[in-house]
Amino acid sequence: MNEYLKHDEWCIIEEGFKPENHRASESIFSLGNGNMGQRAMFEEHYSGETLQGTYVAGVYYPDKTRVGWWKNGYPEYFAKVLNAPTWINIDVKINGEMLDLAKCEVSNFVRTLNMKEGVLERSFIATLSNGNKVKVEAKRFLSIVTSEVGVIRYSVTPLNFDGKISFTPYIDADVMNEDSNYDEKFWEVLAVKSIKGEGYIAAKTKKLDFHVCMGMKYEVCKDGQKQELHPILTEEEKYVANTVEFDVEQDQELSIYKYASVLSSLNHAKADIFNNAQVVVSAASEKSYGSLLEEHVSAWADKWAHSDIVIEGDVAAQQAIRFNIFQMNQTYTGEDERLNIGPKGFTGEKYGGSTYWDTEAYCVPFYLSTSKPEVTRNLLIYRHKQLQKAIENAEKLGFTNGAALYPMVTMNGEECHNEWEITFEEIHRNGAIAFAIYNYIRHTGDEKYLAEYGLDVLIGISRFWSQRITFSEAKKKYVMLGVTGPNEYENNINNNWYTSTIANWCMKYTREALQIVKASNPDRLKEIMSNLNFDFEVETAKWKDINENMFYPIDEETGVFLQQEGYMDKEQILAADLDPAIRPINQHWSWDRILRSCFIKQADVLQGVYLFEDQFDEETIKKNYDFYEPRTVHESSLSPCIHSILASKIGDIDGAYQLYLRTSRLDLDDYNKEVHEGLHITSMAGTWMSIVEGFGGLRVVNGKLVLNPLIPKEWKSYSFKIRFRGNLLNVRVSEEGVGVINEEGEDISLFIQDDEYKIEKESSLVIEHA
């Protein structure tokens, strides 16, 4: 824990400058707009500890794999989120001395992330070693309207002197990833250009040939009066700059407005990118700071109108949930089906590759409810387009006939993770991808998606399961050997209940999906069958046989689903009985000790109970929850949310709230002392789920919304927005009752607990508790 931020409903606020918190703040105060993102590094030179991070969506680097001992099947590379040429920088000199917060006296430091407006602000007073005292105010944003544009306003006011102040706005391509397997630099500079008031650098990645071009334009005002520029121009191999110097009197404000364009070859022809960067930055500077900010703030207002959660009576919780929603919206906007959601978004390098099963298991529910269907649809199409790679991935492991295994970590569909117990064995991820298709259709009603994009993915996944599952002559049942479940504290186990359950569900759902497409679009079915060389009778018969004869481990005494065969042979100890000094166990115990223990990293059986809740009665859910939660150490950021939802489900609102607390301020309060590496973006969606699916009890059943709301006693009320098939609903839960406003769309009928209600368009429903 490291609680140094002020509680506020709409802002994240850091008061006072502590260098030891700076890397953490760089993560927390990150900005992003779906197309690019950035850690909250300072604009001015900073010689202290920092993690430079400037990221361009979809631009990555296939860093050659490094392992201790090579195992057959390991991928050639681990994809790295790429630290790109930096454009935010403005060196500031005060009477010739470089402004550097690591080397001067700092007071009145305030850093603010205004989440309502999507703006990062900073102000401080610095006393340099030459005695000059200045006030600095900096403000920047990455436009969510023009997503290739970033803007900075940076002003310096002398407080105790008249003198010279110089600004050196620059772009620097001499950057590297902190995490580089072989300490290489990944960029090659193609062109640099520095002219009066402007600068440009085009660069390409040494592998894969991604091109980017960063452009800058700037203007300087003294007390609001635009100044003429007489810059010294610098053009180096990987660096362009302008240096402009001004005489400033005490209390006069000297401000620089720096406009930047950030273009990549994902969106521009390589031949044009240099010119286009000039066009984009020129248009931005012509539009000017004020208009750009205004349209940006207005676009954020619209996002909040569709995704905000309001909590009354708990400022810390309010701030936390907004922070999570804000970061989700900064990371992924759903406009580009080539992009996905990295576990750290645009806030750090860790975990490299962009896409994990986090997307389908955690992010999809968030976007389904808070965005237009197209956003989630694009996430699904991302996987559809990578089907061929998933088939190749399965082939590398010995599977045939179009069996598809989606990778654990990927940028372009190729696997790039290199631990055998994860890469080759944590195959339940395949199930999450199928489930997301089901979930999307369930939420949106867009059943046509199956024929368009869904069915071939489902067939590839089911083919994989039917080959991966084998028949045990000893058991006379189908078994799945050698897997790692969501609980990564077990490796190479047999008959993991969760993996077997979701695998079997996939085959069943694919059989249903085939019937749906057969009925609705027989020509398309024929086409798919022909493309995939699919033998309807034989393959579905095999799936049916597995569906009916799968082995599931179960504890005969209690009826609890067993995480894996043999789980009950372990010494059964509860997490609460562990000495707090050895928590988290993953930092204190050797790996084998963790593996041998009964302790669970994150929901495993319970992940299945959560996903397939409708298959189990409440007693079964409670029995499994009561068995597994006390054995769970929640050492994944993805763990508490699922448990919180299940606790709500079984009516344990206090337990649900305690678990919610562990997820909601994970990064803001730096529970695991790791926020300096970046934020836990994908788990933020889980926090949202804890409120909406957990406390709110939101479900979709037979095409209708169902709410089963509870409220933690610590809150006065909470409200959330739900997009559901053309409607936008605002649900408010308080101690007194439940209110639902039908904000957009036609009349809708929904269930609250067991009763169905109709809400006419633009009207609302209030149900008071008895």
Added chain:
Amino acid sequence: MNEYLKHDEWCIIEEGFKPENHRASESIFSLGNGNMGQRAMFEEHYSGETLQGTYVAGVYYPDKTRVGWWKNGYPEYFAKVLNAPTWINIDVKINGEMLDLAKCEVSNFVRTLNMKEGVLERSFIATLSNGNKVKVEAKRFLSIVTSEVGVIRYSVTPLNFDGKISFTPYIDADVMNEDSNYDEKFWEVLAVKSIKGEGYIAAKTKKLDFHVCMGMKYEVCKDGQKQELHPILTEEEKYVANTVEFDVEQDQELSIYKYASVLSSLNHAKADIFNNAQVVVSAASEKSYGSLLEEHVSAWADKWAHSDIVIEGDVAAQQAIRFNIFQMNQTYTGEDERLNIGPKGFTGEKYGGSTYWDTEAYCVPFYLSTSKPEVTRNLLIYRHKQLQKAIENAEKLGFTNGAALYPMVTMNGEECHNEWEITFEEIHRNGAIAFAIYNYIRHTGDEKYLAEYGLDVLIGISRFWSQRITFSEAKKKYVMLGVTGPNEYENNINNNWYTSTIANWCMKYTREALQIVKASNPDRLKEIMSNLNFDFEVETAKWKDINENMFYPIDEETGVFLQQEGYMDKEQILAADLDPAIRPINQHWSWDRILRSCFIKQADVLQGVYLFEDQFDEETIKKNYDFYEPRTVHESSLSPCIHSILASKIGDIDGAYQLYLRTSRLDLDDYNKEVHEGLHITSMAGTWMSIVEGFGGLRVVNGKLVLNPLIPKEWKSYSFKIRFRGNLLNVRVSEEGVGVINEEGEDISLFIQDDEYKIEKESSLVIEHA
């Protein structure tokens, strides 16, 4: 397979120079004398493909660990067998042109490893690009009498010219390991000295501060006449040389005798090492080439007199077994308890660290029968001295109270392997270390070893097992979860029959050992108990309880011991049914596919059946052999020998012979195309075991030797030597019968099959078959 060597009873012979075989030959023709060793690099400059390898026993480098994903408990370093400064080199110039077999025409090339004498010879005719044709003869050996001395005789004879020939004998410390985790050089040079006729380099390792000093002296003869030297002296930062040039007429032989001393700080004070290297090399050169060679050859004759195996009727087999015995004797001489036997000995870098369980499981039986007891005793004391490190190693994994886990790979007792499934889980190694104590006492009768060194090791090991084994409430039995057996194609399995069996045996044997020491040396027992804080009653009671209530997986239908719980859930396929194109599977299948398959890398259940043969009736042995051998792919060099012994045991001499073939010429015929990386030294002991314990059926039962000899139909006879408690026996087995000569020692009685025979001293016994 790569069969390019000539079959010969005493020599390994390569005829004709093929650069593509050179790295393989460098391994095969390696020399060693227990104190140092060397790959068979050329003396003269060679610009072709080569793996430089000069090794000094006990000098290693703790290379910083490299992994893909760090797991808690991984060791800080992986110890590397260290490529030391090279001293064999002599640059040769013919009329100014460098002799380099990569750049001239080579004919009449013959390379010979004379195993009888321990000498490496080479001769060839080279035609240089300047047209000069020379005959070259080179001969070198590492003295097994003065083990810090190496000697080279290198002669050049002009065949078609009169002209100038120069020799540049040198020492070069600018060497590095091919396998360096971070491409670092590991040596720092301390001193260089080049004077007329001599040169020296002292260097130290950058970590651990091992010092070595290499010295050279040389003389030159023309047609046998010693020449006066007028050298050009070179002293560089890491290099010393003399260059001497002579006018030579056609057919005159110009020879250089190069004497080297190789000293390390294991045997010399650091302050003295430079001077001592001068003393040692001066003494060698004074003794002169002829005498050094003579005493060396005579010492080898003595080694052969005690360890030779003679096979009549099969030259390839004869050559192979002598090669294996020769390499074993080159690698370890048993004089220094700080040394051990690396899997590649002094022949390559692969596998780094020196000591694996190979030593106890494979090498100990060889040395017990072919060397004085002190040799094996020193191998045991090596582990005794590392007990404290083994305790620390176990502590890192969470064990307490003096539990000892010996490392998988080590140089000094610290673990340096970094795969969790091996490092933390392949714990059966602990059992082999205990078994070696038992085996040593059984063979030598030296029961006092228990009180002296053995008991504390046994207690540490048994304490480990009793903590590692846990009680399953579900089974009401003791279980051992999360292990890797000798079959490394299974990881993290539960209740591996072999590991559970040897663990349980350890605790039983420790209880017996405690009784023995209690009876024979109660004071020493008290001392040990006090040193180890050992609670006799409580701890042995716990071991007894485990002994009586251990769970062993067994196939109920067939009674076969199950490799692990759940093994019968796998698809049961036989190795013979695999497509030969995908063999070896470890080069063709992804790791998970191997793990999921039923295929076995090396003896696992059968390793236990082999070790504890006396616990099982012949039917049980046969049943397990018949079940497991067909599922075994023998993809470890340690596999075929154990199976061959068991095949002999159940009377399947043809099967035993086929398996013997797979082990005996593994390196000579390069079965796995990997001999260029070094020889499989430790598995060579297994080949010896295949003959002596397999065909010969040698056992020690109740303190007496037992023979159950068979002979492959391909052989006329074979004979081997056995040291057993003061006797040296020569056992000869032929189609006609068995002969045993009592070559050394008093009268002895032994069993042949079920009959006991007495052989008086210096007499012999002949038993003809009926």
